[in-house]
Amino acid sequence: MATLTEAPPPLSPTAPAHKPPRRRGRWTPYWLLLPGLLWLCVFFALPMIYQASTSVQTGSLEEGYKVTWHLATYWDALSEYWPQFLRSVLYAAAATILCLVLGYPLAYLIAFRAGRWRNLIMILVIAPFFTSFLIRTLAWKTILADGGPVVGALNTLHVLDVTSWLGWTAGDRVLATPLAVVCGLTYNFLPFMILPLYTSLERIDGRLHEAAGDLYARPVTTFRKVTFPLSMPGVVSGTLLTFIPAAGDYVNAELLGSTDTRMIGNVIQTQFLRVLDYPTAAALSFILMAAILFMVTLYIRRSGTEDLV
Amino acid sequence: MPFVNWLKRHFVVIAGLLTLAYLLLPNIVVTVFSFNKPKGRFNYQWQQFSTDAWQDPCGVAGLCGSLSLSLQIAVWATLGATALGTMIAFALVRYRFRARGAVNSLIFLPMAMPEVVMAASLLTLFLNLGAQLGFWTILIAHIMFCLSFVVTAVKARVMSMDPRLEQAAQDLYAGPAQTFLRVTLPIAAPGIAAGALLAFALSFDDFIITNFNAGSTVTFPMFVWGSAQRGTPVQINVIGTAMFLVAVLFVLTSMVISNRRNRQKASSV
Amino acid sequence: MKTTNSGSGDVRLTGISKTYGSFTAVQPLDLTVPQGSFFALLGASGCGKTTTLRMIAGLEEPSSGTVHLGDQDVTALPPYKRPVNTVFQSYALFPHLDIFENVAFGLRRRGIKSVKKQVEEMLELVQLGEQARKKPHQLSGGQQQRVAVARALINKPGVLLLDEPLGALDLKLRRQMQLELKRIQTEVGITFVHVTHDQEEAMTMADTVAVMNAGRVEQLGSPTDLYENPKTTFVANFLGTSNLIEAEVDTKNGDDIVLKAGGGKLVLPESRCSAPTTTGGKVLVGIRPEKISLTHADDAGEIPEGRNRITGRIANSSFIGVSTQYVIDSTVCPEFEVYAQNVDRDARLAPGAEVVLHWSPAHTFGLDAAQDIDAGIQEEAAL
Numbered sequence: 039m040a041t042l043t044e045a046p047p048p049l050s051p052t053a054p055a056h057k058p059p060r061r062r063g064r065w066t067p068y069w070l071l072l073p074g075l076l077w078l079c080v081f082f083a084l085p086m087i088y089q090a091s092t093s094v095q096t097g098s099l100e101e102g103y104k105v106t107w108h109l110a111t112y113w114d115a116l117s118e119y120w121p122q123f124l125r126s127v128l129y130a131a132a133a134t135i136l137c138l139v140l141g142y143p144l145a146y147l148i149a150f151r152a153g154r155w156r157n158l159i160m161i162l163v164i165a166p167f168f169t170s171f172l173i174r175t176l177a178w179k180t181i182l183a184d185g186g187p188v189v190g191a192l193n194t195l196h197v198l199d200v201t202s203w204l205g206w207t208a209g210d211r212v213l214a215t216p217l218a219v220v221c222g223l224t225y226n227f228l229p230f231m232i233l234p235l236y237t238s239l240e241r242i243d244g245r246l247h248e249a250a251g252d253l254y255a256r257p258v259t260t261f262r263k264v265t266f267p268l269s270m271p272g273v274v275s276g277t278l279l280t281f282i283p284a285a286g287d288y289v290n291a292e293l294l295g296s297t298d299t300r301m302i303g304n305v306i307q308t309q310f311l312r313v314l315d316y317p318t319a320a321a322l323s324f325i326l327m328a329a330i331l332f333m334v335t336l337y338i339r340r341s342g343t344e345d346l347v
Numbered sequence: 348m349p350f351v352n353w354l355k356r357h358f359v360v361i362a363g364l365l366t367l368a369y370l371l372l373p374n375i376v377v378t379v380f381s382f383n384k385p386k387g388r389f390n391y392q393w394q395q396f397s398t399d400a401w402q403d404p405c406g407v408a409g410l411c412g413s414l415s416l417s418l419q420i421a422v423w424a425t426l427g428a429t430a431l432g433t434m435i436a437f438a439l440v441r442y443r444f445r446a447r448g449a450v451n452s453l454i455f456l457p458m459a460m461p462e463v464v465m466a467a468s469l470l471t472l473f474l475n476l477g478a479q480l481g482f483w484t485i486l487i488a489h490i491m492f493c494l495s496f497v498v499t500a501v502k503a504r505v506m507s508m509d510p511r512l513e514q515a516a517q518d519l520y521a522g523p524a525q526t527f528l529r530v531t532l533p534i535a536a537p538g539i540a541a542g543a544l545l546a547f548a549l550s551f552d553d554f555i556i557t558n559f560n561a562g563s564t565v566t567f568p569m570f571v572w573g574s575a576q577r578g579t580p581v582q583i584n585v586i587g588t589a590m591f592l593v594a595v596l597f598v599l600t601s602m603v604i605s606n607r608r609n610r611q612k613a614s615s616v
Numbered sequence: 617m618k619t620t621n622s623g624s625g626d627v628r629l630t631g632i633s634k635t636y637g638s639f640t641a642v643q644p645l646d647l648t649v650p651q652g653s654f655f656a657l658l659g660a661s662g663c664g665k666t667t668t669l670r671m672i673a674g675l676e677e678p679s680s681g682t683v684h685l686g687d688q689d690v691t692a693l694p695p696y697k698r699p700v701n702t703v704f705q706s707y708a709l710f711p712h713l714d715i716f717e718n719v720a721f722g723l724r725r726r727g728i729k730s731v732k733k734q735v736e737e738m739l740e741l742v743q744l745g746e747q748a749r750k751k752p753h754q755l756s757g758g759q760q761q762r763v764a765v766a767r768a769l770i771n772k773p774g775v776l777l778l779d780e781p782l783g784a785l786d787l788k789l790r791r792q793m794q795l796e797l798k799r800i801q802t803e804v805g806i807t808f809v810h811v812t813h814d815q816e817e818a819m820t821m822a823d824t825v826a827v828m829n830a831g832r833v834e835q836l837g838s839p840t841d842l843y844e845n846p847k848t849t850f851v852a853n854f855l856g857t858s859n860l861i862e863a864e865v866d867t868k869n870g871d872d873i874v875l876k877a878g879g880g881k882l883v884l885p886e887s888r889c890s891a892p893t894t895t896g897g898k899v900l901v902g903i904r905p906e907k908i909s910l911t912h913a914d915d916a917g918e919i920p921e922g923r924n925r926i927t928g929r930i931a932n933s934s935f936i937g938v939s940t941q942y943v944i945d946s947t948v949c950p951e952f953e954v955y956a957q958n959v960d961r962d963a964r965l966a967p968g969a970e971v972v973l974h975w976s977p978a979h980t981f982g983l984d985a986a987q988d989i990d991a992g993i994q995e996e997a998a999l
Binding site: 066067068070071073074075077078079081082083084085086088089092140141143144146147148151157159161162163165166167168169170171172173174175176177178179180181183225228229232278282283285286287288289293303306307310311316319320323324326327330331334 | 358359360362363364365366367369370371372373374376377380391392431432434435437438441442443444450453454456457459460461462463464465467468469470471472474475487488490491494495498548551552554555558559567568571572575579583584587588590591593594595598599602
């Protein structure tokens with residue numbers, strides 16, 4: 039028979055525990071983290087510091103640069119390039135909204151309506167990735183070419199008249215206008231919207247739709263009150279994954295736009311690789327980083343999904 | 348109004364398929380124009396059907412060299428980022444340690460940073476150190492920005508893994524190394540594979556960071572970029588189309604195989 | 617009963633405890649599980665029973681104390697070096713391995729090459745010979761449970777630990793598996809330590825039950841002993857239902873204590889009272905609902921002498937089939953529960969009827985009145 043003697047008093051000091059408690063693998067996490075974090079520190083964090091220091095240096099390529107705390111670089115950069123900053127934010131915002139509007143139905147379709155076609159559609163969404171995005175972006179030059187079928191159709195429908203009046207296009211052209219750049223940005227980052235949307239939609243129990251219907255919600259109300267709120271995590275991460283790279287992009291503006299559609303990415307690229315004005319370029323990219331971090335933090339706070347990280 | 352009702356009922360399907368068409372249109376154009384025989388240096392307007400480019404895909408100076416360089420970099424970057432990222436993911440999910448929050452932020456930041464910012468700051472570092480720009484600087488940069496994505500993919504998988512499975516292995520006489528090899532790794536494998544695939548795709552297709560840190564080395568995306576200025580050879584479309592087809596075929600085959608395997612299992616039961 | 621002069625395969629916990637920061641999951645605890653017994657740790661969630669089990673398995677390090685298996689001190693041994701195997705809650709079957717490989721896992725890790733015969737025999741024992749090449753997710757819950765048992769048993773452990781092994785099964789299957797596990801235990805003769813929150817499960821299967829509450833063992837004994845003679849209000853309420861009456865010690869009469877409750881007197885054998893009994897002191901008098909007889913007030917004269925009695929009015933009755941459950945409103949206890957077998961039903965026993973409750977003093981038990989009278993009541997429902 040088993041026996042329980044009365045619980046003894048806590049161990050007396052004369053009878054110390056005969057060994058300290060073991061700690062298995064106390065250092066293991068640090069060894070696992072070390073190489074990767076070192077990599078990120080040296081090649082991600084440290085460069086940021088270098089860049090910060092470059093942005094307050096003065097000098098020239100020939101004579102070398104010195105840290106002079108020349109903060110005026112920031113002011114000069116901002117006052118000279120604010121239109122490009124503004125344009126970047128506007129284009130990226132427009133592309134993000136378009137991605138959401140276009141991507142949501144497709145994500146919804148894959149999650150709830152595709153049935154046995156689900157896998158095929160998923161493949162078709164992802165497969166274009168394997169063709170270099172530069173090649174695909176160049177294809178838009180053909181699609182939107184002057185006098186091509188797309189422009190022709192838009193012209194016949196008098197859509198171009200409206201967009202020209204709004205300043206989105208110029209005359210009979212779509213290429214080399216803001217519309218072309220936004221169209222390219224939307225196209226390029228659409229999968230980054232669709233995939234997180236799909237992930238969070240897929241987690242929604244289909245019976246919730248039936249339950250909402252059972253409780254007198256019409257399909258539109260069901261979407262507004264049940265589906266959309268539940269897909270918020272996907273909406274938030276999708277918009278971030280779209281907006282951030284779009285705001286820093288310069289490929290679309292370069293390939294599909296003109297000098298009037300230059301974004302801040304173009305400026306940074308030119309300053310760094312052609313003009314070789316490192317302090318200005320560093321200041322610009324610092325401003326861009328700060329602006330985006332600020333907006334992202336604000337957005338995450340407002341949408342109440344801080345556990346996103 | 349039967350038509351309006353039909354439209355209402357199938358609105359999602361129609362809108363979704365239109366978006367899909369928007370996504371696929373450029374690929375169709377790329378494919379069609381891989382059979383073009385353009386008149387000038389640029390392959391933007393349809394002239395005449397030809398299979399010239401398909402018969403001689405390496406017929407443009409530097410194209411296949413850049414392609415092979417891109418593939419090499421992608422393979423090494425994938426290996427590096429997957430190894431480092433998997434280790435970090437395991438540490439984050441499986442252990443409690445100090446500075447967790449800081450580590451998480453350091454992982455998250457590269458994903459929340461516009462590429463051009465990372466590209467520019469990394470170039471600043473390399474310039475300051477006087478590093479020779481080329482293969483190694485590109486590889487370093489690629490491992491850096493792929494790392495976070497691998498961590499995220501592997502973390503998701505390891506997090507959904509029941510810790511009791513590892514305890515069960517230990518309970519059944521598997522030591523730490525055996526537990527990791529026989530249980531943890533096989534179960535985490537799909538997450539690691541997903542992370543590796545993502546890293547490969549990101550590295551292979553990266554342009555912005557590479558453009559800043561490549562010096563005079565030319566990867567495939569940089570070759571395409573350069574040709575957009577100088578003239579776009581049809582061979583670019585050939586390679587783009589081929590890669591698209593290979594990817595689709597690869598996925599379809601693996602799906603058919605896994606389907607058949609499932610069916611065999613079901614019938615043998 | 618013996619304490620330390622144990623057999624070669626006993627599990628012996630000495631002063632074992634577990635604290636997480638400032639929270640104490642298990643208070644210092646001494647416990648011996650004799651070889652070959654079916655031992656149950658019973659308690660509500662968070663009572664420390666699973667932590668105790670995991671300390672035996674080596675999955676949790678005790679903050680103090682030692683674990684002995686037979687004569688061997690295994691406190692410092694990692695789980696993979698202990699001759700102990702566990703059936704985990706929700707089974708923890710390896711999803712990437714088929715049933716055969718799941719069962720063979722432990723043998724292979726110990727370097728045994730020819731596992732086929734053993735695995736097949738073990739699968740026969742749990743009646744899963746046909747399923748050897750299926751993956752765990754292709755099996756039903758009951759089948760998975762049997763795989764988990766087979767995977768552990770094949771290693772012929774000194775002790776088999778079962779952590780809520782039947783929690784994920786539906787009621788009917790659970791009953792079936794209770795008998796099945798009991799059969800297997802009898803067949804292989806290995807010590808089973810079973811953690812559960814289900815008192816019925818513990819009582820059906822175990823030879824010995826330890827009832828745990830808030831990191832302590834409240835009482836330990838055979839299921840009958842625990843049920844008939846609870847020592848604390850927690851045990852009285854957690855195992856089945858008890859009616860507890862606050863009473864005052866009046867006099868002692870030989871081996872019996874006479875108590876005052878309300879206006880009447882109740883008799884309690886002193887041997888069945890776990891509380892100090894000084895005259896004038898408070899005692900909780902307990903009686904199980906099925907021990908009580910109900911007689912209509914008009915027939916009160918027919919009740920034999922020497923029984924404890926209380927008067928009241930039927931507040932509610934519900935017909936269960938084999939029995940009828942009454943709730944009686946009485947001055948000494950507001951909600952007295954009585955279960956009456958449906959042998960000869962007295963039609964007058966309907967809500968509103970005045971009745972006399974009476975029972976044999978030998979069924980009465982006495983508890984320390986300093987305890988919470990409701991301990992252990994709600995906790996099971998919260999699970």
